[in-house]
Amino acid sequence: MTMLQLVGVSKSYGDQQAVSDIGIVAPAGRRTVIVGPSGSGKTTLLRLIAGFERPDSGSITLDGQPLATVPPHQRNIAYVAQEGALFPHMSVAGNIGFAMPRRATERLVRIDELLARVGLPTSMKSRRPHELSGGQQQRVALARALAQQPALMLLDEPFSALDAGLRENLRDMVETVLREAGIASILVTHDQSEALAFADHLVVMQAGRVADAGPPQRLYDRPNTAATARFLGSAIVLDGDIRDGFAHTVLGAIRVAATEPRHASILLRPEQLTVSPAEAGTSEGPQATVLSRLYQGSSWRLKIACPGLDQPIDIFTTAHHINPADMVQLHVSGYGHIIPED
Numbered sequence: 001m002t003m004l005q006l007v008g009v010s011k012s013y014g015d016q017q018a019v020s021d022i023g024i025v026a027p028a029g030r031r032t033v034i035v036g037p038s039g040s041g042k043t044t045l046l047r048l049i050a051g052f053e054r055p056d057s058g059s060i061t062l063d064g065q066p067l068a069t070v071p072p073h074q075r076n077i078a079y080v081a082q083e084g085a086l087f088p089h090m091s092v093a094g095n096i097g098f099a100m101p102r103r104a105t106e107r108l109v110r111i112d113e114l115l116a117r118v119g120l121p122t123s124m125k126s127r128r129p130h131e132l133s134g135g136q137q138q139r140v141a142l143a144r145a146l147a148q149q150p151a152l153m154l155l156d157e158p159f160s161a162l163d164a165g166l167r168e169n170l171r172d173m174v175e176t177v178l179r180e181a182g183i184a185s186i187l188v189t190h191d192q193s194e195a196l197a198f199a200d201h202l203v204v205m206q207a208g209r210v211a212d213a214g215p216p217q218r219l220y221d222r223p224n225t226a227a228t229a230r231f232l233g234s235a236i237v238l239d240g241d242i243r244d245g246f247a248h249t250v251l252g253a254i255r256v257a258a259t260e261p262r263h264a265s266i267l268l269r270p271e272q273l274t275v276s277p278a279e280a281g282t283s284e285g286p287q288a289t290v291l292s293r294l295y296q297g298s299s300w301r302l303k304i305a306c307p308g309l310d311q312p313i314d315i316f317t318t319a320h321h322i323n324p325a326d327m328v329q330l331h332v333s334g335y336g337h338i339i340p341e342d
């Protein structure tokens, strides 16, 4: 079973430090996602793993074997780039069969199998890349990568040029194909919802460093830093004084998993907040003013101003009778997360 490990990996381009002291384990047969803002070093990491760049320091091993002296084409690692990067002068069949042995019959059978696997009709075999849609090109690129029977598949923002519906569809297809083939993968993206949907192991990069890593749900619910919390979704970060299992904040007393008195940053996700119209003269907790509302099909997104908070917060509701300028009562459910590194 394949396991990729990076220890203390750093790389700079001239004066520009691209990645620093990276430690990552991509577990066998799993889908690792590297997510982070533009310029955080994601592509550099993928290029180091593929062997297109050399690290200045640190080691990269695949199943315990150091890759430093192994050239890219012998690493047993396939790379799918953002725009597919198909050979423009070759047919679909030529692209998919590029790295296959030349023996005719097996090759043709295998190309047909791979086309079926990525959901393309065999009638497309003789087309050139420019005769395909963006989504079809990415399917061919994936089939070409699968043809290598790699131990590890690197996917560098492979869906980013596609529109939303197609993107989800292709992402689900890739997830299924990789799982069925038992191939470990590392996907790079700057899209947090894509990262959360695809990953079973998530690495968050910030300014060339790993800010946090772990299962996606842990990172979303219990991130190590406020920056990770904000990067992975809407976050409400509050100052809190912890006493007796509660954090005392401008939104009232919020249950937390700690008792020792101290000051801390507390994270709530919007889905932990609900609103109801504030009854005149009564107050069962914090109140807020609705600044705006946006219809989103299944719910309304409300922007609300809470006394004591300098930023408005977004929450979602299915109640359609709450309007801008209304006063609302806020209700917090579940636990607040104490952000450890803030």
Ligand SMILES: Nc1ncnc2c1ncn2[C@@H]1O[C@H](COP(=O)(O)OP(=O)(O)OP(=O)(O)O)[C@@H](O)[C@H]1O
Pocket (backbone or CB within 6 Å): 013, 014, 016, 017, 018, 019, 036, 037, 038, 039, 040, 041, 042, 043, 044, 045, 190
């Ligand atoms: N060939 C290069 N020469 C000089 N600097 C580079 C080179 N490649 C990347 N960099 C710099 O290294 C840093 C990391 O870049 P990288 O492309 O890895 O980030 P990224 O997270 O993939 O960004 P994006 O999401 O925008 O693709 C950036 O500051 C970038 O400007």
